[in-house]
Amino acid sequence: MxxxxxxxxxxxxxxxxxxxxxxxxxxxxxxxxxxxxxxxxxxxxxxxxxxxxxxxxxxxxxxxxxxxxxxxxxxxxxxxxxxxxxxxxLSRMTKVTVDTSNKTLSVQGGATWKEVDEAAGEHGLATVGGTVNHTGVGGLTLGGGYGWLSGLYGLTIDNLLSATVVLADGRILTASSTENPDLFWGLRGAGYNFGVVTNFTYQAYDQKNPVFAGLASFTPDKLERVIEEINASLLSSDPRSGAICILAQPPGALVPMANVICFYNGTYEEGSKHFGSLLALEPTVNTIKMIPYSQVNSLQNPMASYGDRKSFKGIFYHPPLDPKFARIIMNDFTEKVHSDPDLLASGILLEFFDMRKVCEVSQSDTAFASRSTTQNGIITLRWTDEKKDAEHRGWAREVQARWKAELDSKATDAEKDVPQYINYAEPGDSAVTNIYGENLTRLKELKAKYDPRNVFNKMQPISLD
Ligand SMILES: Cc1cc2nc3c(=O)[nH]c(=O)nc-3n(C[C@H](O)[C@H](O)[C@H](O)COP(=O)(O)OP(=O)(O)OC[C@H]3O[C@@H](n4cnc5c(N)ncnc54)[C@H](O)[C@@H]3O)c2cc1C
CATH class of the missing domain: 3.30.43.10 (Uridine Diphospho-n-acetylenolpyruvylglucosamine Reductase, domain 2)
Structure with a gap:
């Protein structure tokens, strides 16, 4: 330079x-x-x-x-x-200001969800943030954003009231439903394409009660029954509940287990009832208890630590998840991590969230194109040997392709074309062909208006052609 x-x-x-x-x-x-x-x-x-x-x-x-x-x-x-x-x-721009009378949170663009959850929690408030609290509000919001509160309040962007953006030409604009509404539309789902967001203002909600949450780990022989029970808890459609099943070998275990993070935004009795048949399968570890909401998004932190080389491949499936397919994946995953112990910290995450609130907003109301009842998941591989980057990424891509084939075998034609969740689709991911769906034409016009030199071109860039 x-x-x-x-x-x-x-x-x-x-x-x-x-x-x-x-x-x-x-x-x-x-x-x-x-x-x-x-x-x-x-x-x-x-x-x-x-x-x-x-x-x-x-x-x-x-x-x-x-x-x-x-x-x-x-x-x-x-x-x-x-x-x-x-x-x-933006890591020096992490301030969170809580407006208790309007129940809004003004959050600087470099904050993490930990700062948001904790600042809001001090006032008995919460908004829809990510389930791992060291992720940034920036990337997660600009790509849409799911979390434990999505069943009740939709996506993070559905609760975004305004954003302050520095454009490539140096203008500093406010984007909201009344100011620069076209930019506001684009920021909500394709937001990395238009500028640097220095501030987000979110709607918050009363969250005074603690929540029923924690980890239940099941031995792999119970996998099919675990999947059947979480399928059933999803089908019983309670927007206050959610689950993430993580196929991974916890430290000290000899084989990968079915580790389920359970969440219920209600009393202990209500949570125990909702997850009653799952917990009757006798987990070997059960940390579920009542905790403040502000701690929920720290539950996965021990599994999602910094360091190592990582591959992050989004998958999605049409619920109910077929327990037989989950078994095939579990067996292959177990064989893979045991054949190369450098991969032992890896995991396959499967989300079970109530998507009805997310689907109440139409595909064209925001740039976020993958509102659907399909569920998301992630293949997260972790390893240390740089020489194995290509091999491990190749394997993750193969597994990703099998999930796509499974989805296609179960989905209607319309569901097959659902664009993939942008935040789980890193560029260079050949299995991902559809991100912006029907919103692409409008996004190209916006890109030409707000970033005609394609300065912001790193994350799923919208082409100007
Ligand atoms: C462990 C883990 C858990 C996750 N859990 C969830 C989850 O529960 N729900 C969910 O929806 N997603 C989740 N994700 C996906 C997550 O939303 C994306 O990885 C997101 O892009 C991360 O944002 P970041 O700011 O931390 O990352 P970064 O690497 O800093 O940013 C990602 C992209 O966003 C851009 N960007 C970031 N901040 C700004 C800004 N202020 N202005 C302009 N551009 C910006 C960057 O330039 C980059 O292209 C998870 C990811 C991980 C790794």
């Missing part, structure tokens, strides 16, 4: 912390959730205000420097990193 240009940048920024390869703390500034997401930036700018983001964006375009934006840093393919380019890292 041109040293003179760098000096100009540093002299023009007002309050940012800047890292270059020769500065102390540079390596740490590149850290991401997955080591596969790390790239050696030419310069990392950590702003504390929108003005400096404008300065950095204009500087990079004048000097033909590649631009990446980092929120929570969970992209495994490096969409929040740039080799030799500029990274605008």
């Amino acid at each position: 041109n040293p003179e240009a760098l000096t100009t940048l540093k002299n023009t920024l007002k309050s940012s912390v800047v890292y270059t390869p020769d500065s102390e703390g540079y390596e740490q500034s590149l850290r991401r959730w997955s080591n596969t997401g790390i790239k050696p930036a030419g310069v990392v700018v950590m702003p504390s205000e929108a003005e400096d983001i404008r300065t950095a964006l204009l500087w990079a375009q004048e000097n033909n420097v590649d631009i990446a934006v980092k929120g929570g840093g969970h992209s495994v393919s490096g969409t929040s990193s740039s080799k030799d380019g500029l990274v605008i890292d």
